[in-house]
Amino acid sequence: MLTEIRIDGLGVISTATAQFHTGLTCLTGETGAGKTMVVTSLHLLSGARADAGRVRLGASRAVVEGRFTVEDANDIARAEVDQVLEAAAAERDDDGSIIAIRTVGGDGRSRAHLGGRGVPASVLADFTAPLLTVHGQNDQLRLQRPEQQLSALDRFAADTVHPLLRRYRQQRRAWLDARAKLLERASRGRELALEADRLKHSLNEIDAIAPEPGEDIRIVEEVRRLSDLDSLRAAAATAHDALAGPADAPEDSSGALESLGVARARIEAADDPALAALTPRLADAIAVVVDVTADLSSYLSDLPSDPGALDTLLTRQAELKTLTRKYAPDIDGVLAWAQEARSRLGSLDVSEEALAELAAEVDAAAERVRGSAQKLSAARMKAAGRLAAAVSAELSGLAMGKARLQVEVRQLRAGPQDSAPLVVDGQELHAGPSGIDEVEFRLSAHSGAQSLPLGKSASGGELSRVMLALEVVLAGSDHGATMVFDEVDAGVGGRAAVEIGRRLARLARTHQVIVVTHLPQVAAFADTHLVVDKSDDGKGAVDSRVRTLTNDERVVELARMLAGLDDTETGRAHAEELLATARAEKAGAEVTAR
Secondary structure, eight states, X not given: OEEEEEEEEETTEEXXXXXXXXXXXXXXXXXXXXXXXXXXXXXXXXXOOOOGGGBOTTOSEEEEEEEEOOTTSOHXXXXXXXXXXXXXXXXXXXXXXXXXXXXXXXXXXXXXXXXXXXXOHHXXXXXXXXXXXXXXXXXXXXXXXXXHHHHHHHHHTHHHHHHHHHHHHHHHHXXXXXXXXXXXXXXXXXXXXXXHHHHHHHHHHHHHHOOOTTHHHHXXXXXXXXXXXXXXXXXXXXXXXXHXXXXXXXXXXXXXXXXXXXXXXXXXXXXXXHHHTTHHHXXXXXXXXXXXXXXXXXXXXXXXXXXXXXXXXXXXXXXXHHHHHHTOSSHHHHHHHHHHHHHHHHXXXXXXXXXXXXXXXHHHHHHXXXXXXXHXXXXXXXXXXXXXXXXXXXXXXXXXTTOEEEEEEEEOBOOTTOXXXXXXXXXXXXXXTTBSEEEEEEEEOSTTOOOEEHHHHOOHHHHHHHHHHHHHHHGGGGTTOEEEEESTTTTOOHHHHHHHHHHHHHHTTTSEEEEEOOOHHHHTTOSEEEEEEEEEOSSSOEEEEEEEOOHHHHHHHHHHHTTSOTTSHHHHHXXXXXXXXXXXXXXXXXXXXX
């Protein structure tokens, strides 16, 4: 719900603040006072294109700030808002509300902020999409587009259509993927066969050498070691002889181990406690020397004795380098490349059997899409009659008693440029993201009139009423959203105006409804009445402000709207009667609704 809006430097408005509440809010004011600037500001908060021409003359920029709450929104809308806020790292205010700001400079550049974070204007559009719907003259024109009419029908039958539509889209995606794979195989058969041959040759080369993970690194270390084999052998042998004594040493020479044994024997033979205390330490030294001597013997025995071992390693190293030059910087990378190549080779089967198998898979996927598309079409056709009847009933209450809306659901034929036609009952149809259907709203404006497409049969006022009737019928699908109507009552008056007011009041029982109107019959139904006043400083500068009317001020404003009768007793009496009638009708409608 929109709770507050502040406007600075937009059009004729220098500074204005308006509070919005639940129910029906009507915005009135004299022509040129700036009522449409309020709607323009909401368009800007919805991410609409910025227009430097809207910046107030003499101002450097226009700023629109809106405060929104989501407590009254449905679960889907709240989830969508939370997703947008999380993605933008936006924060809620202390009271849980969210502030959105749009700034338009005199040079046409615009900036957007959401929850204290700078964001692209498109993020504002994503944020307000589930919360705010603005209906103006351009929106009425959009109602004439086939895609908008299809969307309206799907909203009306959301419980049955949306699950079918989701299933159709999933199956269509799988079908298109399989179809693209088959077309690639068929059109690139020769190229893919050559690629398969190259992959097989490379894999055969790798398999013939059969490298092991990390083998190239181990060989480098081993080659370095073998290159220093003589010096390593001499160092280990000399150390071993120094500890154990050389095997060919004369009798009077000995190694460190024998010397330590002699030292321990002499100390143990002496009868002196101080010398005896050194015995354990000598025993530890002997144990260490014994261990080191054994390790040196093991090291010497493990050293390669084959003079050709180094040549063998160098040959293996050369084989591995032929692989690392072609496929990857190291052997681990070569093995990873081979794994990917085997996976790719498995998908490059271009044999007749493989193509036939893939074609059968495409046919099966197409059959599933065909079944889903037909179920979706059937659901839409069933809902079309109900939607037409419901909207026609609403039009009857909007002083279009003889008007009838038809909702036609037709299957869309595939064009010559259609890349993926779907054959249904022997006909090639366009299988788009929304199905195989196109929807057209046709209006018969009065009894005996020919049924024509909406854009050709409805005047501006009739189109406004069709849109309002449609929104009233669709109201249950987006409970809690804020709906804004700009001049929805254009071109109507009298009893039709009263009926529009009644419908808007009924719509406001489940939505926050904001209406810019010039009709007192509509404004009388408002729960909150705002007026845009303009003032002239005498120097040609016009300024406007927005204020909330009290009950007495509403009478004056309605009297003004009744052909400028605000300063007459007759006008005020008429306004009071209009208010009393509207209040009575609203009270009666609420009792009936309960």
